[in-house]
Amino acid sequence: MTKVRFAPSPTGYLHVGNARAALVNFLFAQAEGGTFLLRLDDTDTARGRPEYEQAIYDDLRWLGVEWDETARQSDRLARYEAVAEQLKAQGRLYPCFENEDELAAKRAALVKRRLPPVYDRAALNMTAEQRAQAEANGKRPYWRFKLSDGAVSWNDLVLGGRSIRLPTVSDPVLIRADGSPLYTFTSVVDDVDMGVTHIIRGEDHVSNTAVQIDLFRALDGDAAVPRFAHLPLISGGDGEKLSKRIGSISLKSLRKDGIEPAAITAYLARLGTSRDPSPLPMQDLIASFSLADFSRSPPRFDARQLLGLNRKFLHALDFEAVQDRLPEGATREFWEAVRDNLDLLTEARRWWAVVDGTLAPLELPGNSAVLRAGLDLLPPEPWGEESWKAWTNAIAEATGAKGRELFLPLRLALTGETHGPEMAKLLPLIGQARAAQRLAACVAARGTPG
Numbered sequence: 001m002t003k004v005r006f007a008p009s010p011t012g013y014l015h016v017g018n019a020r021a022a023l024v025n026f027l028f029a030q031a032e033g034g035t036f037l038l039r040l041d042d043t044d045t046a047r048g049r050p051e052y053e054q055a056i057y058d059d060l061r062w063l064g065v066e067w068d069e070t071a072r073q074s075d076r077l078a079r080y081e082a083v084a085e086q087l088k089a090q091g092r093l094y095p096c097f098e099n100e101d102e103l104a105a106k107r108a109a110l111v112k113r114r115l116p117p118v119y120d121r122a123a124l125n126m127t128a129e130q131r132a133q134a135e136a137n138g139k140r141p142y143w144r145f146k147l148s149d150g151a152v153s154w155n156d157l158v159l160g161g162r163s164i165r166l167p168t169v170s171d172p173v174l175i176r177a178d179g180s181p182l183y184t185f186t187s188v189v190d191d192v193d194m195g196v197t198h199i200i201r202g203e204d205h206v207s208n209t210a211v212q213i214d215l216f217r218a219l220d221g222d223a224a225v226p227r228f229a230h231l232p233l234i235s236g237g238d239g240e241k242l243s244k245r246i247g248s249i250s251l252k253s254l255r256k257d258g259i260e261p262a263a264i265t266a267y268l269a270r271l272g273t274s275r276d277p278s279p280l281p282m283q284d285l286i287a288s289f290s291l292a293d294f295s296r297s298p299p300r301f302d303a304r305q306l307l308g309l310n311r312k313f314l315h316a317l318d319f320e321a322v323q324d325r326l327p328e329g330a331t332r333e334f335w336e337a338v339r340d341n342l343d344l345l346t347e348a349r350r351w352w353a354v355v356d357g358t359l360a361p362l363e364l365p366g367n368s369a370v371l372r373a374g375l376d377l378l379p380p381e382p383w384g385e386e387s388w389k390a391w392t393n394a395i396a397e398a399t400g401a402k403g404r405e406l407f408l409p410l411r412l413a414l415t416g417e418t419h420g421p422e423m424a425k426l427l428p429l430i431g432q433a434r435a436a437q438r439l440a441a442c443v444a445a446r447g448t449p450g
Contacts, residue, residue, distance in 0.1 A: 002034025
């Protein structure tokens with residue numbers, strides 16, 4: 001049974017890079033008929049916050065990413081301690097006492113000699129008496145994992161064949177001096193215990209993979225080692241990788257801006273693949289999903305392309321799908337009049353103000369003849385979509401105006417905008433009273449003599 005996991009830390013809001021990893025894991029699990037595990041890596045108590053945890057749940061549900069199982073690392077501390085004791089008994093986890101200054105000095109000396117700054121395993125040569133003396137002097141040990149000799153190779157499902165020689169890597173610290181476990185350790189213990197078969201994550205974790213494979217083997221042999229797929233990191237417009245510090249592309253900000261979740265999933269599902277993003281629903285994304293489509297090159301996040309997808313999704317939405325997100329009082333007729341002119345749903349607020357609010361009069365010099373005629377010739381209500389054509393034909397006959405000189409001043413006076421939804425649809429929503437008031441105000445504004 002295929003099983004994948006998305007393991008965010010509740011130390012900040014999800015950004016598009018997180019969302020892409022979660023979505024790809026979800027799509028892979030769905031396509032394979034497998035299980036998607038949401039696991040909170042919440043052992044960083046200093047930076048973790050309940051509001052970030054809740055935001056993870058909310059953002060994933062908003063995207064339509066559902067999980068089959070949940071787990072929290074904070075519930076498994078006793079298990080990590082037990083596994084650590086197992087590794088100590090095997091001689092694979094050993095205590096170290098060097099402080100940061102001492103380690104920095106060792107690295108600098110190696111670099112000066114043009115050697116890799118790899119930990120020298122000096123702690124392994126300490127006798128039991130030396131270790132006891134260090135602890136008696138107030139030093140508390142942190143614990144390193146003794147890596148195997150040789151190389152670790154794997155066939156990455158996105159990047160292809162990879163191989164790292166373990167002697168070129170420092171033995172990783174798995175347990176801090178205060179006894180708290182680190183990510184490299186807890187992640188592998190969880191993956192073994194929870195039966196994770198595939199690890200799909202960002203390319204920035206490639207350097208951890210060889211170490212983790214060695215740790216998988218130490219805990220449960222080759223059978224425990226999952227398949228790995230590393231997605232090249234998304235770059236922004238300046239080519240820099242995205243991070244949690246770029247709030248402008250967090251899911252929270254995209255949601256606030258009015259980007260539809262379906263547009264985000266459709267965009268991220270194809271980002272970095274050989275397929276062009278298309279306005280597809282989740283079930284179609286699942287049916288067409290394949291890790292083989294992903295390129296080894298970093299994809300660029302293109303906000304314009306995302307906006308284009310958002311526009312396509314938005315224009316296809318029925319009134320019932322957006323009713324609870326429109327301004328209070330907005331009607332089906334309003335939505336059907338404005339939706340084809342929206343890039344973001346938040347823009348509907350502006351058009352609701354046009355049809356149901358008060359606009360500041362514009363100075364439209366040289367247009368008072370058209371505006372006065374428009375005011376005098378306003379037909380009685382009720383109005384329908386045919387009213388605009390009948391009204392403007394009457395104005396044209398009375399003034400001789402046609403084309404832009406006829407339609408633009410009327411649109412400006414009635415909406416305050418040079419472009420927008422069809423006036424045939426907007427005029428009945430604005431209504432006779434507002435239309436008359438706006439035309440009169442523009443006629444009276446300074447600078448509109450005929």
